[in-house]
Amino acid sequence: MFDTLSDKLESVFKKLRGQGVMTEDNIKDALREVRLALLEADVNFRVVKEFVEKVREKAVGTEVLHSLSPGQQVIRIVHDELVALMGGAGNNELDLAAKPPVALMLVGLQGAGKTTTCGKLGNWLRKQKRRPLLVPADVYRPAAIEQLKTVGRQLNIEVFDSNPGQNPVDIAAGALRFAELNGYDTVLLDTAGRHQIDDFLMGELERIKAATSPREILFVADAMTGQEAVTVAGGFHERLGLTGVILSKLDGDAKGGAALSIKAVTGTPVKFVGLGEKLDALEPFHPDRLVSRLLGMGDVLTLVEKAHAAIDEKQAERLHQKLKKNQFDLEDFLEQMQQIKKLGSLESIMGMIPGMGKMMKEMKGAQPSEKEMKRIEAIIRSMTPAERADHGIINGSRRLRIAKGSGTTVQEINLLLKRFTEAQKMMKQFQKMGPKGLLKGMGGLPGLGGLGGKLGGGMFPFGR
Incomplete structure (x- = not known):
């Protein structure tokens, strides 16, 4: 953005x-x-x-x-x-310090992404060892209730049962009673939106606020709408007293003015940002980290946090032991590709490393795309377990079969195997590191500097 x-x-x-x-x-x-x-x-x-x-x-x-x-x-x-x-440091955390169940109220205009954000926030809270309950209180938008129920099923998070014939205030109050009786400590209220602010909508939201006493009232703003999002946030704040803002679609191609203006104009801090369509693509907002990335200084702290959440400790230890015995194979390589994908897109990862964001821009078209990464993955998945364990057995006929199975060419198979052999040699220098240091040193994908790059016609800066 x-x-x-x-x-x-x-x-x-x-x-x-x-x-x-x-x-x-x-x-x-x-x-x-x-x-x-x-x-x-x-x-x-x-x-x-x-x-x-x-x-x-x-x-x-x-x-x-x-x-x-x-x-x-x-x-x-x-x-x-x-x-x-953008709010400084230390004032963007959710206030959950109250006797459970704690109500969090999500408000905003229609189309801002409230329902999806409700699910994302529930998923984030669960990772913080909370037990959230999602509450569909939008009875006006067609299929809004079913949408939240679908999101809840995808995340395996409980969704309060409501229907379009109910009063939203009754739904919210009933959800709080249900949460108290069933051990849910956080209640996320997905309220109705409009295409613009009107008295009917605001009156209903004020009644929901009175009935539930929410600890947080979070305005969900579409970052793509720019200054309009800031203006609307001011209107909601005047009537409801917002405690925070969640900026959705911050990964889009808008200019970013909303993110930079909203705290100064409304006095309300941005607490979370949505960075993609996936239901885990919601992050706490850290102004200092965003500014560092904005000024080309990287964001190592966020990268480390992402890596800590994504890296499987047992898998890393197992990999370390295999490397010590010089047994790193294509199956392990495939596992590492899966690990790095959990961190996000290659572009976003590189943008967090000081100096790399600018380098990626200058090398646009030189680094492998997500499509090319998938091609490498398809090649390895087209191999048998025995071939992944010992690529030395892959002869001419096997290469032809793998090429047909992966939709690639024998030449690409040859390049992959050649670069993987080089990667195996490179891995020896990391054998003395512990599991965490090992993955840091390898940049997540050992040797992809040759693999992805050569298959894609360029180079990839990890591990080189």
């Missing part, structure tokens, strides 16, 4: 880093470019004006102008002010 803004800010900062001496004039010129970049990213005009003024005041101080690296000082100020603009 932030690619264009990131590119423009990086261009400004490149000039700043090259300044041996900083004056008020070149700071003024740099901030003019920052201002234009933010406005083009659809950030609220008033927010941009105040932001640039705060940066200017701090940047023209004696301490900055006379420092050894004034350009870096200005960049640090911009970084810190962007973090503050």
